[in-house]
Amino acid sequence: MRMVDLIVKKRAGEALTREEIQWFIERFSTGNMPDYQVSALMMAIYFQKMTMDETVALVEAMIESGDQIDLSGLPGKKVDKHSTGGVGDKTTLILIPMVAACGAPVAKLSGRGLGHTGGTLDKLESFEGFRVELTLEEIIENVQQYGLAIGSQTQNLVPADKKLYALRDVTGTVENVSLIAGSIMSKKVASGAEGIVLDVKCGSGAFMKTLEAAKELGQKMVDIGTRMGRETVAIVSDMEQPLGNTVGNALEVKEALDSLRGNGPADLMELCYALGEQMLILSGLAANTSDARRQLEAVIANGKALAKMRDLVAAQGGDPVWVDHPEHLPSASHSIELTAPSGGFVQDLAAQVVGESSMLLGAGRETKSSTIDLGAGIVLHKKRGDAVQAGESLAILYANAPEKLVEAAARLGEAYSISPEALQGEFPLIHARITSSKQ
Numbered sequence: 001m002r003m004v005d006l007i008v009k010k011r012a013g014e015a016l017t018r019e020e021i022q023w024f025i026e027r028f029s030t031g032n033m034p035d036y037q038v039s040a041l042m043m044a045i046y047f048q049k050m051t052m053d054e055t056v057a058l059v060e061a062m063i064e065s066g067d068q069i070d071l072s073g074l075p076g077k078k079v080d081k082h083s084t085g086g087v088g089d090k091t092t093l094i095l096i097p098m099v100a101a102c103g104a105p106v107a108k109l110s111g112r113g114l115g116h117t118g119g120t121l122d123k124l125e126s127f128e129g130f131r132v133e134l135t136l137e138e139i140i141e142n143v144q145q146y147g148l149a150i151g152s153q154t155q156n157l158v159p160a161d162k163k164l165y166a167l168r169d170v171t172g173t174v175e176n177v178s179l180i181a182g183s184i185m186s187k188k189v190a191s192g193a194e195g196i197v198l199d200v201k202c203g204s205g206a207f208m209k210t211l212e213a214a215k216e217l218g219q220k221m222v223d224i225g226t227r228m229g230r231e232t233v234a235i236v237s238d239m240e241q242p243l244g245n246t247v248g249n250a251l252e253v254k255e256a257l258d259s260l261r262g263n264g265p266a267d268l269m270e271l272c273y274a275l276g277e278q279m280l281i282l283s284g285l286a287a288n289t290s291d292a293r294r295q296l297e298a299v300i301a302n303g304k305a306l307a308k309m310r311d312l313v314a315a316q317g318g319d320p321v322w323v324d325h326p327e328h329l330p331s332a333s334h335s336i337e338l339t340a341p342s343g344g345f346v347q348d349l350a351a352q353v354v355g356e357s358s359m360l361l362g363a364g365r366e367t368k369s370s371t372i373d374l375g376a377g378i379v380l381h382k383k384r385g386d387a388v389q390a391g392e393s394l395a396i397l398y399a400n401a402p403e404k405l406v407e408a409a410a411r412l413g414e415a416y417s418i419s420p421e422a423l424q425g426e427f428p429l430i431h432a433r434i435t436s437s438k439q
Contacts, residue, residue: 003027003037010044018057025061029160035167042164042173050178055220056227058178062186065160069107069136069192074144076105079279080193082184084217087205087355088242092120092150093256094264094272095279097308100148101299102276104283107143108150109157109191118252118355118364121152126250126329126374127318134316146311158186180207181220188225195231195282197275198222202431203240205351211236211431218434226436233278234434237271238427241349241384244268248363248377248398250329257326260306267429273297274430330375332398336405338412343390344420346382353415354378360408361399373400378412385423 001023010016024041027033050058071078079099083089096106110132112119121132134142134151142149161183168174188196198221201207202214218234225232244265246255258264259272277292286292299305310320322328358364362373376399382388394416399405 003033003041007037007040007044010041010048013048015051016054016057018053018060021054021057022061022064025058025065025160029065029163038164039167039171039173042168042171042179045179046173046176049176052223052227055178055182056224058182059186059189059224059228062158062160062164062182063190066156066158066190067136067154068190069139069157071105071107071140071143071192074105074140076103077195077283078105078107078143078193079195079197079283080106080108080188080191081197081199081275081279082188083199084184084201084207086201086239086243087118087351087358088244088247088252089118089201089239090120090123090244090246090252090256091199091268091272091275093123093253093309094259094268094305095276096148096150097260097312098272098276098296098299098305099279099283100146101304101308102280102295103147103285104280105143106148106279107139107192108148109153109187110150111153112365118247118249120150122372122374123249123253123256124150124316126253127313127322128328130313130318131316142315146308146315148308148312149315150312151316153187158190161186177217177220181217181224185221185224185228189228189230193230195279196225196233197278197282198232198234199271199275200234200236200434201239202236203238203351204353205242205355206239215432215434218432219437222434223437231282232436233282235271235274235278235430236432236434237274238429238431239351240427242351242354242380243271245380245383246377247354247358247380248361249372249374250331251377251379251398253329254326257306257309257323260300260309262300270429278433332373332375332377332400334400334402334405335396335398336409337396338394338409340382340388340390340392340394340416340418341413342418343388343392344418345422346384346386346388346416347419347423348415348417349380349382349384350415354380354412357397357408357412357415360411361397361404362401375400376404382416384427387422388418
């Protein structure tokens with residue numbers, strides 16, 4: 001078998017066989033395939049696309065390149081959740097304790113933020129001492145003892161995907177639905193969950209800018225999961241404006257803790273409940289969405305979800321006292337207020353611009369090696385549809401480097417669009433629920 005033959009075959013629009021895909025992934029992941037040949041194949045795939053059979057074969061080959069987490073020894077049906085990333089998206093910090101408090105065991109592997117989107121691991125490290133680098137044994141032990149664990153992807157979990165994504169990132173071949181879906185689902189399947197709920201974001205602050213593109217990606221991932229024996233559901237949610245009222249690591253943790261106490265913003269809780277309903281149904285703990293919603297609301301009301309957050313923090317090296325005393329979390333020593341230049345109604349609050357403003361404050365990374373300021377970020381006082389008077393506060397920006405505030409505030413001002421007319425039309429947070437196309 002020769003790599004050049006696979007390149008020519010895919011360039012001509014033909015489908016690669018399972019054996020051909022397994023062969024090139026195995027050789028590439030072990031360092032026996034030159035980058036330039038794999039880059040050429042990725043470009044051919046970018047233009048000619050992949051069939052579902054090819055995509056599933058790619059996922060299987062990438063999974064087989066490294067470790068897999070075996071959760072079969074744990075009681076109950078294990079469920080997982082993945083978000084395609086957004087601004088102010090702290091759902092994992094609320095959702096996982098809620099679902100675990102309802103009795104569904106969750107082993108969640110999360111990522112760090114890059115660019116204008118935030119990362120769950122960075123947020124959790126706002127708790128001093130919190131360890132995200134867990135061994136497979138520690139993940140299983142924590143799920144067994146506490147019902148939940150949130151950690152980083154281990155070095156040898158789907159290593160072929162890491163190498164392949166790094167190559168795609170510098171060769172202009174990231175934006176192919178099969179490759180994106182395959183990358184995400186290889187990690188989800190390798191993580192050992194039997195049920196997978198996907199939160200696919202769409203809008204200005206999301207990777208998928210349009211509803212059509214988000215639905216296409218969601219359907220592809222659901223069908224991959226189904227083909228691989230995992231019950232999989234996708235929720236397409238809005239990311240035209242940030243989720244909740246905070247953007248920035250410790251600020252988002254504080255908002256998540258407020259939410260676990262029952263004081264969360266309406267949009268944030270709506271999404272947490274929508275995702276949690278699907279997780280409980282897939283886990284077999286709820287018969288329908290009404291039953292699931294009742295259980296989720298109960299663990300918020302009786303404090304069990306907040307108790308699970310204490311368990312999570314304590315189990316992974318943090319001080320659980322901080323859960324009840326968020327004033328210990330990192331904070332910023334400088335702030336600036338953004339006020340409305342005119343009265344009217346907020347027509348738009350561009351999520352990506354808000355994320356970029358937060359990054360300018362130090363709350364995000366421009367590159368993977370960038371150091372983030374856990375205390376920096378933005379508290380939003382006005383969002384889409386809200387009435388506002390001239391001079392009224394739109395947001396407060398926080399930073400430990402005061403020289404960053406003016407530029408970030410100017411950028412944040414560009415995110416707001418204010419009009420004398422009230423906002424017209426419907427703006428749903430949940431756009432669609434996607435199940436297997438075979439059903």
